[in-house]
Amino acid sequence: MNIIDINNISVEYFGTKALEGVCLSIVDKEFLSIIGPNGGGKTTLIKTILGLVKPSSGIVEIKKGLRIGYVPQHTKFDRNFPISVHDVIITGRIKPKIRMFSRYSEEDKRLTDDIIERLGLETLKNRQIGELSGGQLQKVLIARALVTEPDLLILDEPTANLDAENKNEIYKILHKFNEDKAVILVTHDIEYLNNNKRHVVLLNKKIIYSGDSRRNNHEHYHGERT
Amino acid sequence: MIGVLIEYDFMRNAFYSALLSSVICGIIGTIIVEKKLVSMSGGIAHTSFGGIGLGFLLGIEPLIGGVGFAVSAALGIASIKRRTSTEADTLIGMFWAVGMALGVIFIALTPGYPPDMTTYLFGDILTVSSRFVKILALTAFMTVLLSISLFRYLKGYLFDEEYLKILGINTTFMEYLLYISISVGIVFLIKVVGIVLSIAMLTIPIATAKIFSRDLGRIMIYSTLIGSITSIGGMWFSYMYNIPSGASIIMVSILVYALTYPVSRIISKKRV
Numbered sequence: 189m190n191i192i193d194i195n196n197i198s199v200e201y202f203g204t205k206a207l208e209g210v211c212l213s214i215v216d217k218e219f220l221s222i223i224g225p226n227g228g229g230k231t232t233l234i235k236t237i238l239g240l241v242k243p244s245s246g247i248v249e250i251k252k253g254l255r256i257g258y259v260p261q262h263t264k265f266d267r268n269f270p271i272s273v274h275d276v277i278i279t280g281r282i283k284p285k286i287r288m289f290s291r292y293s294e295e296d297k298r299l300t301d302d303i304i305e306r307l308g309l310e311t312l313k314n315r316q317i318g319e320l321s322g323g324q325l326q327k328v329l330i331a332r333a334l335v336t337e338p339d340l341l342i343l344d345e346p347t348a349n350l351d352a353e354n355k356n357e358i359y360k361i362l363h364k365f366n367e368d369k370a371v372i373l374v375t376h377d378i379e380y381l382n383n384n385k386r387h388v389v390l391l392n393k394k395i396i397y398s399g400d401s402r403r404n405n406h407e408h409y410h411g412e413r414t
Numbered sequence: 415m416i417g418v419l420i421e422y423d424f425m426r427n428a429f430y431s432a433l434l435s436s437v438i439c440g441i442i443g444t445i446i447v448e449k450k451l452v453s454m455s456g457g458i459a460h461t462s463f464g465g466i467g468l469g470f471l472l473g474i475e476p477l478i479g480g481v482g483f484a485v486s487a488a489l490g491i492a493s494i495k496r497r498t499s500t501e502a503d504t505l506i507g508m509f510w511a512v513g514m515a516l517g518v519i520f521i522a523l524t525p526g527y528p529p530d531m532t533t534y535l536f537g538d539i540l541t542v543s544s545r546f547v548k549i550l551a552l553t554a555f556m557t558v559l560l561s562i563s564l565f566r567y568l569k570g571y572l573f574d575e576e577y578l579k580i581l582g583i584n585t586t587f588m589e590y591l592l593y594i595s596i597s598v599g600i601v602f603l604i605k606v607v608g609i610v611l612s613i614a615m616l617t618i619p620i621a622t623a624k625i626f627s628r629d630l631g632r633i634m635i636y637s638t639l640i641g642s643i644t645s646i647g648g649m650w651f652s653y654m655y656n657i658p659s660g661a662s663i664i665m666v667s668i669l670v671y672a673l674t675y676p677v678s679r680i681i682s683k684k685r686v
């Protein structure tokens with residue numbers, strides 16, 4: 189069953205095309221990896237799914253009630269903002285409907301503590317967000333995405349500035365999550381992809397290649413190859 | 415000081431205004447400092463001069479015109495920035511100057527003897543009426559109510575607006591609410607410290623509070639307390655030495671800031 193259907197999406201930024209006629213379906217519980225050159229439109233595709241970027245044509249259909257967790261590639265926030273690691277993570281539990289005097293429930297707090305423990309962030313939880321290293325911050329952002337209890341987790345180059353040990357730890361978390369939920373991973377980590385045969389999409393404005401490397405006979409090509 | 419407070423209505427009004435505007439400054443100031451809206455707020459304050467001028471021309475309460483212009487400036491800057499490629503910084507500069515220019519024109523067109531604009535430019539806390547104190551109290555109450563009741567959303571929005579949007583929260587509503595509150599808060603401050611000096615009231619107490627805390631809520635509370643002390647102190651100097659209140663409040667607050675930093679350094683060194 190598809191949880192997301194991307195139908196013929198094109199995206200333009202002030203006249204330059206970032207995506208051209210992209211079609212892609214995401215099946216429930218699948219692990220989709222998106223690769224491609226810098227500027228190939230990977231982040232743009234994800235932002236289109238999330239509704240942060242409006243396509244110039246085409247539509248994205250998302251299963252009703254699908255909860256999406258997102259780990260951005262570039263964080264837009266100010267790292268000196270006065271907020272603690274714990275408070276950043278629990279933001280993932282905030283309810284969409286704005287209500288006056290709403291509070292975090294006991295469950296929200298418990299889930300937050302669980303995630304903090306699972307990702308080994310206990311010692312950092314009262315630190316101000318600016319006092320973390322790049323890799324530690326990355327883990328906090330993953331925690332914020334996980335605490336929402338999403339049905340789909342989208343990560344945009346989450347391992348870009350991590351050491352080998354942390355990288356493996358993140359992959360382990362993703363695989364565990366993937367046991368019953370879907371993941372979209374944007375990555376340049378070809379070594380990882382070689383060792384983990386999965387559905388891979390190569391994106392460079394268009395989908396250049398899409399194939400499930402676990403089942404070689406199911407490989408199929410879109411458009412011209414480069 | 416207590417005797418003077420009890421004896422004179424104008425001193426009592428000034429005292430209440432100092433306290434109430436410190437509450438507004440503590441909350442709104444923390445928001446604009448953390449959301450990097452300081453120059454935007456300067457723009458809003460100056461644009462409101464056009465509305466104040468229009469108020470004189472039409473013979474209505476100038477601050478009503480000021481609120482109108484301030485809110486339009488805030489929402490105008492935000493929506494033009496979203497639709498075009500013009501940088502917010504540039505737009506702020508444009509609104510700032512055009513607002514001032516319109517104010518000057520409206521006042522020149524106002525028939526009769528030209529009104530004295532110095533109270534609007536530099537503020538005069540010793541001349542506020544008890545009616546204005548009530549308006550200020552209402553504004554302060556609304557600011558406190560909104561920021562407490564929506565604190566989690568506010569904090570999330572200020573920190574990472576994009577993420578809140580992904581979580582399905584109506585961030586456009588948050589943005590409008592924030593900009594309207596900022597505009598209204600700033601215009602009422604104008605009466606106390608003036609257009610030119612309002613930005614100081616919105617930043618100095620917050621900078622001082624940030625020496626002590628790295629928690630959003632605490633920064634709001636501390637800057638309200640610091641603001642209350644410095645504005646009452648400044649008001650007192652203004653009364654005693656007959657100097658303009660806006661300027662004296664600001665000099666007291668910058669003095670407190672300048673002294674707090676080294677003192678806090680010494681204290682924290684001793685603790686280690």
Ligand SMILES: Nc1ncnc2c1ncn2[C@@H]1O[C@H](COP(=O)(O)OP(=O)(O)OP(=O)(O)O)[C@@H](O)[C@H]1O
Pocket residue numbers: 201202205206224225226227228229230231232233261
């Ligand atoms: N906000 C923007 N305004 C204008 N152009 C943009 C914007 N964001 C991206 N682009 C352009 O769109 C194209 C795709 O960018 P995108 O960020 O999606 O690439 P990417 O595949 O994520 O690259 P990377 O591997 O470097 O992260 C690029 O040519 C880029 O210059």
Ligand SMILES: [Mg+2]
Pocket residue numbers: 230231232261344
């Ligand atoms: Mg990218």
